[in-house]
Amino acid sequence: MSDKILKDMDDFTVPFMCRSCKARHGGICSVLSPGQLSDLRKHIVKTEQKRNSVLNVMHDEQGTYSNILSGVVKLSKLMSDGRQQIVGLQFAPDFLGRPFSSETDILAEAATTVHICSFPKNVIEDLIRRNPAVERCLHEQHMKELDEAREWMLTLGRKTALEKVASFVLLIVSHTDPKIAGNKEKIEIGLPLKRAEIADYLGLTIETVSRQITNLRKRGIISVNERRSIVVNDKKRLSAIADQCE
Amino acid sequence: MSDKILKDMDDFTVPFMCRSCKARHGGICSVLSPGQLSDLRKHIVKTEQKRNSVLNVMHDEQGTYSNILSGVVKLSKLMSDGRQQIVGLQFAPDFLGRPFSSETDILAEAATTVHICSFPKNVIEDLIRRNPAVERCLHEQHMKELDEAREWMLTLGRKTALEKVASFVLLIVSHTDPKIAGNKEKIEIGLPLKRAEIADYLGLTIETVSRQITNLRKRGIISVNERRSIVVNDKKRLSAIADQCE
DNA sequence: CGACGCCTTGATCAACTTCAAATTTTGTGG
DNA sequence: CCACAAAATTTGAAGTTGATCAAGGCGTCG
Numbered sequence A, B: 001m002s003d004k005i006l007k008d009m010d011d012f013t014v015p016f017m018c019r020s021c022k023a024r025h026g027g028i029c030s031v032l033s034p035g036q037l038s039d040l041r042k043h044i045v046k047t048e049q050k051r052n053s054v055l056n057v058m059h060d061e062q063g064t065y066s067n068i069l070s071g072v073v074k075l076s077k078l079m080s081d082g083r084q085q086i087v088g089l090q091f092a093p094d095f096l097g098r099p100f101s102s103e104t105d106i107l108a109e110a111a112t113t114v115h116i117c118s119f120p121k122n123v124i125e126d127l128i129r130r131n132p133a134v135e136r137c138l139h140e141q142h143m144k145e146l147d148e149a150r151e152w153m154l155t156l157g158r159k160t161a162l163e164k165v166a167s168f169v170l171l172i173v174s175h176t177d178p179k180i181a182g183n184k185e186k187i188e189i190g191l192p193l194k195r196a197e198i199a200d201y202l203g204l205t206i207e208t209v210s211r212q213i214t215n216l217r218k219r220g221i222i223s224v225n226e227r228r229s230i231v232v233n234d235k236k237r238l239s240a241i242a243d244q245c246e
Numbered sequence C: 001c002g003a004c005g006c007c008t009t010g011a012t013c014a015a016c017t018t019c020a021a022a023t024t025t026t027g028t029g030g
Numbered sequence D: 001c002c003a004c005a006a007a008a009t010t011t012g013a014a015g016t017t018g019a020t021c022a023a024g025g026c027g028t029c030g
Helices: A002-010 A034-041 A121-130 A132-158 A161-174 A195-202 A206-218 A235-242 B002-010 B034-041 B121-130 B132-158 B161-174 B195-202 B206-218 B235-242
Strands: A045-049 A064-070 A073-078 A084-090 A107-110 A114-120 A187-190 A222-224 A229-232 B045-049 B064-070 B072-078 B084-091 B107-110 B114-120 B187-190 B222-224 B229-232
Touching: A034 A121, A064 A121, A073 A195, A073 B132, A084 A132, A084 A195, A084 B132, A114 A121, A121 A132, A132 A161, A132 B072, A132 B084, A132 B132, A161 A187, A161 A195, A161 A206, A161 A229, A161 A235, A195 A206, A206 A222, B034 B121, B064 B121, B072 B195, B084 B132, B084 B195, B114 B121, B121 B132, B132 B161, B161 B187, B161 B195, B161 B206, B161 B229, B161 B235, B195 B206, B206 B222
Parallel strands: none
Antiparallel strands: A045 A114, A064 A114, A073 A084, A073 A107, A187 A229, A222 A229, B045 B114, B064 B114, B072 B084, B072 B107, B187 B229, B222 B229
8 A cells, every 4th residue: 555655656647745645545535546636636725623623524515525634533413401422533534524415413523633635525526426436435434434333332332431441542542553553562642532522432421431541550551641642551451351342 | 206116117127026126215226227127136036034033144255135125134243241232223125235345243133024135246246336326325325324323322322221212212113114104193113123132222231121111101102012012102202302412 | 820621539329230030922832 | 722831021129330529630821
């Protein structure tokens, strides 16, 4: 896969700004020809979204679709009395939006600073009509999201508070760049969510999340540097707690 | 939509067995030309699956994909210690299987007697290659499943036992044929799952499910005929309990 | 410095689970 | 069709987990 980057680097028909872009790996841009990429390039707007900004994506009628270039986006659902559930986290190079489909009642917010690359809806929709591989790519992303949602249903429905927190830490580990994390037993990670958000992801309260993090710390399985940065000391034991699975 | 059935009924190029088939509405067969349908027809095998039979779908390498024609299929995930979570229910005309994608660790079982119409994998995959509308159709089904999974994450993570049971009953109501159910306040429904399965769908125990059903009954919101057949007396109140949503 | 946001910790409480047993339903063979 | 065994459901009592309520610590920013 870094093949493509290497190839792009020497290919002057690939727009400069796309050559080392994460969306060119696994994102929809990975299935485009250099020509299609050049066409698309004319319409893109790159922006930085601050933490907590709502990514209109899921709402406005004529707006844009986007690729996530960096940062973490949280998807959440709300009940009328204020109860909230985070139903998914998205990372680069995920695509935001649903071409041809009506939007759902899900709120998409930047959980961290997020960089996105946005395109007018009709441009993407035309592209999909002309290149079925784009639809295949989006379809695959959605199947992955479906698998993740169902995995999380198991976590929400059947795991204990400790197992939930362990599962969350492992989820973040799995999205930490392996070039940084390696296959080491000891891995330092930054938590993209604050305690209240972790609670909303795990179906717990802030207090319970805090207690279970303390619990993992006292067992020596993790260490807490700053509150948003932890070190996994023993990934095996963490996995054993999280995945009584399969 | 019953337009299509009416049209099919007079169209002698549409295979007889397909003319009033549920898969011809919203299922993948709805996007096929009569010619494609005739081609496909040569390869199909219709079978009846008994309750609890595992629909190989999610496992075997060279097997088949299928349309659900009737009945309810449950998708579940298992932990090594036996804890279980049902992560989805599927109804006609849902498609079972994931063309081109590796299968997941999800178990698909007949929750009731299920009738399916199966095709060799390569036949479907060829069809998809020739007709992009089929992929679009599957993609839409998967997005619907994703929405349902996320809706259920809210139920699992944030609702009380009573709200969960109310949500489940409403889910079944929503899949009850409106020709039978109508828009009446009073609706009789058959529960496709036994208590233990409802519990595994809601992340509860059998006992809690039973108690909350009793609770709803004592409030007069539902009546229980036989254990697997209940009458919703007051859909509005039931919805009020279930959906503090949105 | 003081206020605020965020996190942690402790004490109490409620919801749901677990354990136990009674009751009803279903399936099977005579 | 009945008798009986097995399975499913309901109900009750006690126990646990995680929620709620309350207070305090830590770090940041004006």
